[in-house]
Structure formats: structure tokens, C-alpha cells
Amino acid sequence: EDDIAFSAGESDTTKFGQAKSVRYLLYDVNPGEGFNLRRDVYMRVTNLVKELNKEEPWVLVLPPWGRLYHWKSPDLEQIKIPWSTFFDLPSLREHVPVIEFEEYLKLRGEPVIDEVYYLQGFKGGWTKWEEKMNITECNEGTGFVQDEEGNWYSWFFGYEEVYAKKFACLSYMGHATFIKPFLLKNTIGRCVMLPRAEVLLHDHFGNSEYWKARRSMVFAKHLRDIGDEFRRENLDSTDPEDKTELEDWTKMKRNHGDALGGPYVGVHLRRRDYLYAREGNLPSLKGAAKQIKKILKKYNLQKVFVATDAPSEEFEEFKNYFKKSKVYRFVPSKEIKEKYKDGGVAIIDQWIAAHARYFVGSYESTFSFRIQEEREILGFDPDMTFNRLCPDNDSDCEKPSIWKIVY
Numbered sequence: 001e002d003d004i005a006f007s008a009g010e011s012d013t014t015k016f017g018q019a020k021s022v023r024y025l026l027y028d029v030n031p032g033e034g035f036n037l038r039r040d041v042y043m044r045v046t047n048l049v050k051e052l053n054k055e056e057p058w059v060l061v062l063p064p065w066g067r068l069y070h071w072k073s074p075d076l077e078q079i080k081i082p083w084s085t086f087f088d089l090p091s092l093r094e095h096v097p098v099i100e101f102e103e104y105l106k107l108r109g110e111p112v113i114d115e116v117y118y119l120q121g122f123k124g125g126w127t128k129w130e131e132k133m134n135i136t137e138c139n140e141g142t143g144f145v146q147d148e149e150g151n152w153y154s155w156f157f158g159y160e161e162v163y164a165k166k167f168a169c170l171s172y173m174g175h176a177t178f179i180k181p182f183l184l185k186n187t188i189g190r191c192v193m194l195p196r197a198e199v200l201l202h203d204h205f206g207n208s209e210y211w212k213a214r215r216s217m218v219f220a221k222h223l224r225d226i227g228d229e230f231r232r233e234n235l236d237s238t239d240p241e242d243k244t245e246l247e248d249w250t251k252m253k254r255n256h257g258d259a260l261g262g263p264y265v266g267v268h269l270r271r272r273d274y275l276y277a278r279e280g281n282l283p284s285l286k287g288a289a290k291q292i293k294k295i296l297k298k299y300n301l302q303k304v305f306v307a308t309d310a311p312s313e314e315f316e317e318f319k320n321y322f323k324k325s326k327v328y329r330f331v332p333s334k335e336i337k338e339k340y341k342d343g344g345v346a347i348i349d350q351w352i353a354a355h356a357r358y359f360v361g362s363y364e365s366t367f368s369f370r371i372q373e374e375r376e377i378l379g380f381d382p383d384m385t386f387n388r389l390c391p392d393n394d395s396d397c398e399k400p401s402i403w404k405i406v407y
Ligand SMILES: C[C@@H]1O[C@H](OP(=O)(O)OP(=O)(O)OC[C@H]2O[C@@H](n3cnc4c(=O)[nH]c(N)nc43)[C@H](O)[C@@H]2O)[C@@H](O)[C@H](O)[C@@H]1O
Pocket: 032, 033, 034, 035, 036, 037, 070, 071, 268, 269, 270, 273, 274, 277, 306, 307, 308, 309, 342, 343, 345, 346, 347, 349, 364, 365, 366, 367, 368
């Protein structure tokens, strides 16, 4: 695996004539952010790493998953989860060189991060948008503390032995690659960490680079297989019939409408904290059922697959509103749950929903957005993808923005 991680470094050695030692970029995201916004931050950081590699070899160190607000299944240890639990690393590596955090620790031989720049907004907000950055005092509690020997300690994904040698706060307003000259010229450590990387903005939202990063985020095969089995057994859905066969992402290029999808409606029914966070923009369970019944009728479909974080009582209530159609939910076995955790189960839900003939999501949910992107990659007609559930009192609510894939 190490060979793969260093392949970019090796080619750069030849490119630059003289050996430059590989440098490592590690990042983290605001602890409050959910899984699917974190996926978006990954994309921004990879495009920075890609830019850095035009100058000298940099490898992205993948921040272990854990301690996410939504992942609260009791009796599951959900920290130090490697990216390979959720994603296909060879696919990620076709975009930029990446290694797991544990691989980094092994390679380094010492649990050290050389420099940490804690990203933050400029104090007092902003009136005019301009790209700027400045090392300043910290705006808020950062969670980093210094010991008597001068080393810095923090959460570091649950790895208690890890420490940093240098720490500073960096006020920042700009796109992700705006930090490139700073990393190249103002830092020298082998490993630089950027906590709060959500402060870095997308260089270009929705262009082909954006989509390259997105396409490289192929789900781990073990999760796709579980989803495919569920589709086959319950939803009469297989790739050859649905025209959703996956290829190496670097070669895959579909036209809108190429994919047919399985004979079911896929729904993302976001509940729990979202009912408060997006109050007024979501339907009741009964209202949602009513809208879905209309869709079933319009497209002459009999089955519904629901991806949802709803507690089982809510799902049962929802199901009872359907008299004629069958309503499915993926319920993981104990083994699957233990192996792949709440995050893996959520991905299986996304995968199944992404293969439906017609998809309808929840207002502004990043979980729904990632399903829509998956469907763009697979080649669905946008009309069958960019749909949302409307609140009960506004049956003609505004459609979600359409972000079509660009190659
Ligand atoms: C209110 C806001 O909501 C935002 O959530 P939103 O964009 O929907 O999407 P996510 O950031 O993914 O957060 C929702 C989390 O809840 C679980 N979840 C949601 N829907 C499903 C589902 O259909 N199936 C399964 N298995 N799990 C689901 C899952 O753990 C997922 O990562 C958050 O990112 C913000 O931090 C904030 O909490």
C-alpha cells in the first residue's frame, strides 16, 4: 500500500530532477459537522493537494472518522475509524495521493505533527469579500493545550500519544488553493495539520475538478455489495437491468438518461434533529407518504425504499400510510453494524436510494445532496433526481438546485 501512496512522490522526484522528500498534509473539520459535509471538505482539500503536487510531492493524510454527533448507536466504539471502512482507497488515490493516519504514524515512527495552523474567520466577520490570511491570536477556545516541554496536545482523533510541535491560529478568508504559497514557503515541517478545514472554500464549485474529486470518492466495495444484495433480494433491482454498472471512475462517463434505475422510488426522509434545524421545510410523516403515493402512481411503481434516520416507531407509522405499496428500509444485522458502524449503514442507505428509478430527498440535506451526485455519476435523468419532499402547507414548493455533472 505504501508504494501506491508514494507513486506520485516518485514521479515528482523525476520531474524535479532532484529528490524532494514527501510532505504530509493532515486536516480536520469542526466537530459539529456531519458526515456528508465532511465529504465536501475532503473534496476541497484534495484539490489543494493536487495543486501542491504541481510544485513538490505532498501526500494527504486522511483524518480518522469518529465522535460524530449523529453516530450514537449505543454499544459501538466509533472512533479511529479508517477511511477504508467507508471508501475505496485505490479510487481516492487515482485523484490524489492519500494515506490513512495510522499509516502516517507508522511511516513517521514517532507520533508527531510538526506544525498546526488552526483556521478561523477574521474577528468581527467581514463586509467585503477578499482573499486574505494572517497569523493572529485565537478567536475562541481551540482545544489545543501546551505542556511544560512546549508540545501541543489536542483530541487528535483519539490518539492520545500524538502531539504537535508548533501551533498557531490562522485567520483565513479564501479558496482552498489560496493557502498553497503559505504551505510551500512559510512552513517547513514534514507534516502540517489544518484543523477547521471547512474554512477553506471550494476553488470552483461544480466544475470538472470538483467532479473529479467527487467521482474519486467511490464507496468501499463491501458496502456497495451489501446494498446491491438488498436491491436484488427486495427491490428487483440489478445493475444490468437498471443500466447502472460501475466502471473505474477515471473512465466512466455517462449521459443523462443512460441509467434507468430499479423499479422503486427512493426517498431520503431526514428526521430527528433536522425537524428542528429545518422547521417549516419538512413534511409530516403523513404528508410525506401522500407525496410519495403520487409519485408511485405517476411512474407506475409499486415499491418504496426509505433511507432514514427515523426511529422505528416513526418508520412504522410512515409505512402504515401505504395500503397498496410495499415500503422497505435497510435494517443491518448485528455483524454489519459492528463492522461498518453507523457511517457504513448510512452509506448503504445512500447507495440503495441512489439506484432508484426516481429519487426524492429532504430539503437542503447534505445526505440528500450526496445521493443526487451519485445519481449524476450513474447517469440518471436530472428530473428523476433533483426532487425534494415539500412541507404539508406548500405542496408546490421550490425544487432543489440542479448541479449537473461536468467532465
Ligand atoms: C441539522 C444539520 O443537519 C446536517 O445533516 P444532513 O445535511 O442531513 O446530513 P449529514 O451531515 O450526513 O448528517 C446526518 C447524519 O444522520 C444520519 N442519517 C441521516 N439520514 C440518514 C439515513 O437516511 N439513513 C441513515 N442510516 N442515517 C442517516 C447519518 O449518520 C448522517 O451522517 C448536519 O450535517 C449538520 O451537522 C446539522 O446537524
